[in-house]
Amino acid sequence: VLHALDEDLPCVYYNTWMCHLPESGSFLTEVGNDQFNEVLAKYYGAEAAQEWKALPPSPAGGQDLKEFMKPLAKASTSLPSIAVRSDPAALITLSRFFPKIFSNPLDVTLQNWMDLLCFLLSGKPADGTLAAEIGYMFDDWYRPNASLEFPKGGSEAIVDALVRGLKKFGGELRLRSHVEEVLVEGGRAAGVQLRGGQKIMASKAVISNATVWDLMPMLPPGSGLGGLCAGALLARYGMKVTVCESHSIPGGACHAWKRDGYTFESGPSLYSGMSDRPSNNPIGQERSSSNCKPEAESVPAEWKQEKEEQPQCESFMHLHLGIDATGLPDDLEIHHIVVNDWDKGADSSLELVFLLKLRVAAPQNVVLVSIASVLDPSLAPEGKHVIHAYTPGNEPYSIWEGLDRNSAEYKALKEERAEVLWRAVEKAIPDVRQRVEIEMVGTPLTQERFLRRKNGTYGAYGWFEEGGSVVPSPDTPLEGLYCVGDSTFPGPGVPAVAAGGAICANSLVPFWKHLEVLNKVCN
Numbered sequence: 411v412l413h414a415l416d417e418d419l420p421c422v423y424y425n426t427w428m429c430h431l432p433e434s435g436s437f438l439t440e441v442g443n444d445q446f447n448e449v450l451a452k453y454y455g456a457e458a459a460q461e462w463k464a465l466p467p468s469p470a471g472g473q474d475l476k477e478f479m480k481p482l483a484k485a486s487t488s489l490p491s492i493a494v495r496s497d498p499a500a501l502i503t504l505s506r507f508f509p510k511i512f513s514n515p516l517d518v519t520l521q522n523w524m525d526l527l528c529f530l531l532s533g534k535p536a537d538g539t540l541a542a543e544i545g546y547m548f549d550d551w552y553r554p555n556a557s558l559e560f561p562k563g564g565s566e567a568i569v570d571a572l573v574r575g576l577k578k579f580g581g582e583l584r585l586r587s588h589v590e591e592v593l594v595e596g597g598r599a600a601g602v603q604l605r606g607g608q609k610i611m612a613s614k615a616v617i618s619n620a621t622v623w624d625l626m627p628m629l630p631p632g633s634g635l636g637g638l639c640a641g642a643l644l645a646r647y648g649m650k651v652t653v654c655e656s657h658s659i660p661g662g663a664c665h666a667w668k669r670d671g672y673t674f675e676s677g678p679s680l681y682s683g684m685s686d687r688p689s690n691n692p693i694g695q696e697r698s699s700s701n702c703k704p705e706a707e708s709v710p711a712e713w714k715q716e717k718e719e720q721p722q723c724e725s726f727m728h729l730h731l732g733i734d735a736t737g738l739p740d741d742l743e744i745h746h747i748v749v750n751d752w753d754k755g756a757d758s759s760l761e762l763v764f765l766l767k768l769r770v771a772a773p774q775n776v777v778l779v780s781i782a783s784v785l786d787p788s789l790a791p792e793g794k795h796v797i798h799a800y801t802p803g804n805e806p807y808s809i810w811e812g813l814d815r816n817s818a819e820y821k822a823l824k825e826e827r828a829e830v831l832w833r834a835v836e837k838a839i840p841d842v843r844q845r846v847e848i849e850m851v852g853t854p855l856t857q858e859r860f861l862r863r864k865n866g867t868y869g870a871y872g873w874f875e876e877g878g879s880v881v882p883s884p885d886t887p888l889e890g891l892y893c894v895g896d897s898t899f900p901g902p903g904v905p906a907v908a909a910g911g912a913i914c915a916n917s918l919v920p921f922w923k924h925l926e927v928l929n930k931v932c933n
Contacts, residue, residue, distance in 0.1 A: 411572070411575075411639045411642065411643060411908055411911070411912055412571055412572070412575070413930070413931050414643060414646055414927045414930060414931050415571075415572070415574075415575030415578070415579070415642055415643070415646055416575070416578075417571040417572070417574055417575045417578075418571075419561050419567060419568065419571050420561070420562045420567075421559035421560060421561050421562060422559070422560045422562060422785040422786060423557045423558070423559055424557060424558055424560065424744065424785060425440050425441045425556065425557040425558060426438055426439065426440050426441075426743060427439060427558075427743060427744070427745035427746070427747060428743045428745065428746040428747070428837075428838065429746075429747050429749075430746060430747065430748040430749070430834070430837045431749050431752075432749060432750060432751050432752060434453035435453075436837060437449055437452075437453060438743065441556045441557060441558055560744065560782065560785045560786065562786050562788070563673075563786065563788070563789075564666055564673060564675050564782055564786065564789055565666050565675045565676075566666035566673065566675070568904075569638065569660055569666075572638040572639065572642050573638065573642075573660060575642040575645070575646065576638065576641055576642040576645050576651065576653065578645075579642070579645035579646045579648075580645055580650065580651070581641055581642060581644075581645035581650075581651035581652070581653065582651065582652045582653065583653045583655065583660060584652060584653065584654050584655065585655050585657065585658050585659070585660065586655075586656065586657070586658055587604050587654040587655060587656060588604060588605040588654075588656040589602045589603070589604055589605075589654050589656065590602075590603055590604065590605050591603050592616055592618075592888075592891060593609060593611070594888070597888075597889060598888065598889035598890040598891075599612065599615065599616040599888055599889065599890035599891035600612060600616075600890070601616065602616060602654065604654065610652055610654065612890065613650070614649060614890070614918060615890050615891070615892055615918055616890060616891050616892070617637060617640050617641070617884075617892045617893070617894055617914060618637075618891065618892070618893050618894070618895075619636050619637030619640075619894055619895045620862070620895070621863050621864055621867065621869070621870075621895060621896070621897035622717040622718075622720055622870065622893060622897045622898060623717070623718060623720075623722070623864035623865075623867075623897065624862060624863065624864050625717070625893065636894035636895040636896070636898075636907045636908070636910050636911040636914075637653060637894055637895065637911065638653065638660065638911070639894075639907070639908045639910075639911025639912055639915070640892075640894050640911035640912070640914045640915045641653045641911075641915075643911070643912055643915035643916070643927070644915045644918060644919070646927065647915065647918075647919040647923050647924075647927070648923070649918070649919065656862070669732075669848060670732065670791075670847075670848060671732075671790065671791035671794070672732040672789070672790050672791070672794070672796045672848060673782075673788075673789040673790070673796060674730045674796060674798065674850070675780075675782065675798055676728075676860075676861070710887055713886070713887050720870045720872065720897065721870060721871050721872040722864075722865060722867040722869075722870060722871075722897075723803045723867055723868035723869050723870065723871055723902060724771075724773075724803050724804050724805055724806055724807065724867070724868065725803070725805045725806070725807050725810075725853075725854035725857050725858075725865060725866035725867055725868065726800050726801055726802070726803065726805055726852065726854065726857055726866065726868065727774070727800060727801045727805045727827050727828060727830075727831060727851075727852065727853060727854075728798070728799075728800045728831075728850075728851065728852030728853075728856070728857075729797070729798070729799040729800070729828055729831035729832065729835070729849075729850075729851055729852075730796075730797070730798055730848070730849070730850040730851075730852070731796070731797040731798075731799075731835070731842070731846055731848065731849055731850075732790065732794060732795075732796055732797075732846070732847045732848035732849075733794060733795050733796075733797060733839070733842060733845040733846055733847060734793065734794060734845045734847060735783075735790075735793055735794050735795040735845075736793060738795070738839065742781060742784050742795075742838065742839075743781070743784065743838070744780060744781050744782060744784045744785050745778070745779070745780055745781075746778075746779040746781075746834065746835075746837060746838045747776070747777075747778055747779075748776065748777040748778075748779065748834040748837060749775065749776055750774070750775050750776075750777075750830070751772075751775060771803075771804050772804065773801075773804055773805060773806055774801055774804060774805065774827070774830045775804060776801065776802060776804060777799060777800070777801055777830060777831060777834035778799070778800055778802050779797065779798075779799045779834050779835055779837075779838060780797070780798045780799075781795055781796070781797050781838065782796060782798070783795045783796045794847070797835060797842075799831040799832075799834050799835050800831070801830070801831070802868070803868035803869075803902070805827070805853075805854055806854075807854045807858075807865040807866055807867070809823070810823070810853055810854045810855050811865075813855065815855055815859075820855075823853075824851055824853055825851075827853070828851045831851075853866075854866035867897070868896065868902050869895075869896030869897050869901055869902030870896070870897040870898070870901060870902075871901055871902075883899075883913075883917070884898060884899075884910065884913060884914035884917065885917070892914050892917075892918075893914075894907075894910045894911045894914050895907060895910065898910055
């Protein structure tokens with residue numbers, strides 16, 4: 411998207427992170443396959459390392475994981491999401507890539523490490539993550555000289571680049587513009603009405619970046635990544651675009667805010683494919699949103715029920731800290747991934763296949779700690795660090811539901827459920843509690859309130875579980891109304907959300923305009 415918009419995103423490159431695992435303690439690992447084999451041999455023994463290298467077993471003695479994953483990675487990256495659209499013209503925009511994707515598919519069996527990586531990527535273990543996302547991850551993380559990239563300025567820099575692209579091509583961003591309903595005329599979405607009564611009419615389409623569950627009762631949406639990708643790319647295609655954001659800050663779950671010289675991020679901190687280096691990350695290749703809800707009679711009851719019953723990922727616990735960094739080592743790592751128990755949630759009465767799905771995603775089992783100021787000192791005052799620790803989509807909303815945010819019960823639960831985050835940060839900085847200058851704890855109710863997301867959910871999943879038949883598209887039964895964001899296909903995570911926004915934008919313009927941008931991005 412950003413390439414299509416001619417927007418640069420300066421990044422800091424790095425290739426290591428700290429892992430804190432229950433059976434092996436703490437160790438440093440790198441992006442790439444060879445060093446991870448060394449880690450396996452050191453902490454788990456030669457047999458474990460050989461088992462990883464030889465997936466699946468074969469008469470020839472197995473093959474390196476990179477080789478084993480090549481067909482999936484090749485298939486994933488050979489059809490870039492920027493080429494996808496949801497109408498028959500997709501045969502034209504995708505045709506140039508078809509010769510690249512034919513290869514022998516392999517049945518991939520992945521264990522704890524794959525589950526962990528996929529959970530961080532999509533909010534679900536490997537068996538709940540799209541094969542294309544897994545393939546993209548391996549292509550980007552396990553290529554020669556692979557590295558991760560942290561955008562200078564953090565997630566705010568990504569949003570700023572998309573907003574610049576939107577405005578550069580004539581698009582408009584309206585902050586504090588709370589959409590109350592979609593206007594329907596002649597059986598199609600004709601525009602939106604803002605709080606206060608102002609109407610904004612649409613000549614082509616209304617795109618909702620609200621979750622599908624918030625779309626129904628007309629809760630306010632926002633200019634999240636999916637919406638900004640769709641809007642900026644549509645402006646690039648020459649269409650008149652107005653993005654309505656109910657907050658004072660754009661970005662949705664990817665926004666950031668400042669306090670006392672610290673920059674705090676609400677969303678992800680683990681990125682790749684963000685810079686001008688070649689990558690198939692959709693955000694690097696190409697987000698607008700009017701956020702709205704069709705009147706109940708404007709869509710079939712069956713469609714509405716289907717969307718309301720779409721499976722939800724769980725929510726988050728967040729710990730935001732500003733700390734004194736005096737005396738901390740210069741080689742402090744930015745990322746610390748903590749797994750508390752591979753078998754957490756295990757119950758002998760449950761089937762083994764269910765246990766394998768549950769253990770990584772079990773409540774509070776995985777914690778991700780990001781110390782972004784390690785790579786970008788501008789995110790904190792001199793001599794300080796900013797820290798974001800969070801449970802990535804594994805905090806159940808049910809234990810918070812109905813609590814009064816001002817009650818003693820809520821405050822006690824908040825302190826109790828944040829303890830796992832404190833313990834994770836202490837693995838990196840043992841005396842962190844004595845260093846704290848700013849402390850903010852977010853719960854599923856915080857996520858629900860500030861991001862206006864039902865149950866504070868991370869997004870949706872389950873489009874291709876047993877019984878699924880067709881690939882979901884961004885359009886809806888109400889003509890002119892489209893949906894993007896992490897509750898629509900292909901789901902949560904920056905690459906997936908950016909891909910969904912791009913697919914929506916591509917589907918709204920003639921294929922020859924789409925081909926012009928495709929030639930720029932993919933040649």
